[in-house]
Amino acid sequence: MVGRMTTAIEPTPADDEFAGMPVESSADPARRANPDRPALRADDPRECIAAVPALLGFVPRRSLVVYLLRQPAGGTGPASLSAVARHDLEPPGRGGWARLATHLTALCVREDTAAVLALIVDDRAGAPHAGKPGMRAGRHRHLMRTLERALAAEHVMLDEVWAVREIAAGQPWWAVEDPAVTGVQSDPAASPIALAEAVDGYRIKASREDLESLVAVDDRLCEQVRPEVDRAGILAGQRFRTAIFRDELDRYRRTLLNRVLDRVATLAAAGTVDARALAETTVALRDPTVRDAVFALAGGHRAEAAARLWAQLCRALTGSDRAEAATLFGYSAYTRGDGVLAGIALRAALDADPDHTIARLLDTALGTGMPPHEIRKLAYSGRAKAAELGVEFDLRADWLQP
Numbered sequence: 128m129v130g131r132m133t134t135a136i137e138p139t140p141a142d143d144e145f146a147g148m149p150v151e152s153s154a155d156p157a158r159r160a161n162p163d164r165p166a167l168r169a170d171d172p173r174e175c176i177a178a179v180p181a182l183l184g185f186v187p188r189r190s191l192v193v194y195l196l197r198q199p200a201g202g203t204g205p206a207s208l209s210a211v212a213r214h215d216l217e218p219p220g221r222g223g224w225a226r227l228a229t230h231l232t233a234l235c236v237r238e239d240t241a242a243v244l245a246l247i248v249d250d251r252a253g254a255p256h257a258g259k260p261g262m263r264a265g266r267h268r269h270l271m272r273t274l275e276r277a278l279a280a281e282h283v284m285l286d287e288v289w290a291v292r293e294i295a296a297g298q299p300w301w302a303v304e305d306p307a308v309t310g311v312q313s314d315p316a317a318s319p320i321a322l323a324e325a326v327d328g329y330r331i332k333a334s335r336e337d338l339e340s341l342v343a344v345d346d347r348l349c350e351q352v353r354p355e356v357d358r359a360g361i362l363a364g365q366r367f368r369t370a371i372f373r374d375e376l377d378r379y380r381r382t383l384l385n386r387v388l389d390r391v392a393t394l395a396a397a398g399t400v401d402a403r404a405l406a407e408t409t410v411a412l413r414d415p416t417v418r419d420a421v422f423a424l425a426g427g428h429r430a431e432a433a434a435r436l437w438a439q440l441c442r443a444l445t446g447s448d449r450a451e452a453a454t455l456f457g458y459s460a461y462t463r464g465d466g467v468l469a470g471i472a473l474r475a476a477l478d479a480d481p482d483h484t485i486a487r488l489l490d491t492a493l494g495t496g497m498p499p500h501e502i503r504k505l506a507y508s509g510r511a512k513a514a515e516l517g518v519e520f521d522l523r524a525d526w527l528q529p
């Protein structure tokens with residue numbers, strides 16, 4: 128190792144940039160550090176390891192997890208945790224670890240990273256015994272050296288590399304470089320960051336697959352919603368033609384938009400909406416003006432309820448309708464700095480409709496590391512479109528334009 132950083136890791140200020148790793152099958156976009164979360168200590172492996180599920184939003188398996196640390200301006204004071212990223216431990220194809228190191232180094236350069244902490248999660252590994260390395264120790268050290276060389280070329284310090292079989296209370300952890308350095312993990316559920324997430328209503332998923340299930344198609348729900356969508360579509364078509372004939376298109380769209388807002392309010396109050404409400408929302412989102420307007424909900428006081436509605440629609444729909452809902456859900460996650468969930472949702476959108484323009488643009492922005500505050504322009508534009516229809520959207524204070 129080049130050196131050791133022992134200061135507390137403070138969350139990066141809210142206006143700092145978000146970094147995303149290239150979106151591919153073996154890598155998740157980085158998850159941006161939340162400035163309102165408690166600080167971590169880089170010299171406390173127990174605390175850093177226990178925080179990983181809360182930092183990622185799920186419990187990783189067979190993964191390389193990296194913590195990107197940034198020094199404050201002037202080089203004094205605690206380092207800041209700018210992002211956490213996850214990569215499959217066994218990337219496909221030849222030279223997988225070299226590609227992984229290249230991706231990580233590029234991410235560090237974009238984030239102006241001073242140092243990196245790394246955690247290897249590998250259920251096939253063996254903990255050291257009597258000071259002697261366990262199973263797969265040689266492979267893990269080789270990965271560490273590969274990362275170290277790539278990072279050193281950009282003057283980034285690989286500070287510590289730890290390994291675990293799994294992230295769980297009471298399980299062992301050890302240092303990859305020195306098998307004599309070992310310990311026992313603390314409870315991830317008791318991590319200060321996990322507790323802060325729980326207070327805010329965010330639930331940590333048991334696996335990445337559980338995150339994917341948030342947008343997975345539910346065949347039974349699809350069967351319930353499909354006939355309702357057909358009926359709602361016929362009725363909307365009749366009303367649209369009437370609006371065109373009477374020159375009342377803005378009024379028609381205002382009604383659709385208010386209907387979506389009513390569904391968000393219902394979900395916020397009751398926790399769910401029925402198949403008919405999902406169908407009416409689906410048809411409303413087919414109108415481009417209404418669809419564009421509801422992007423503003425990501426910055427409003429009912430952002431969480433709106434995201435839950437988009438997720439329900441993802442599970443209930445197929446084709447282009449599913450793409451619209453998944454794009455809205457992905458945008459909501461992106462604006463929160465949750466690159467992993469945003470990537471999953473946007474890939475679902477593009478699988479449903481490869482030609483979806485907004486999903487493609489957001490997916491590209493995520494893959495190239497565009498920070499969340501840059502994509503707020505989409506919500507500001509949506510707010511303006513809603514205002515043209517006579518509907519006012521209130522944005523949270525942290526979303527107000529300077």
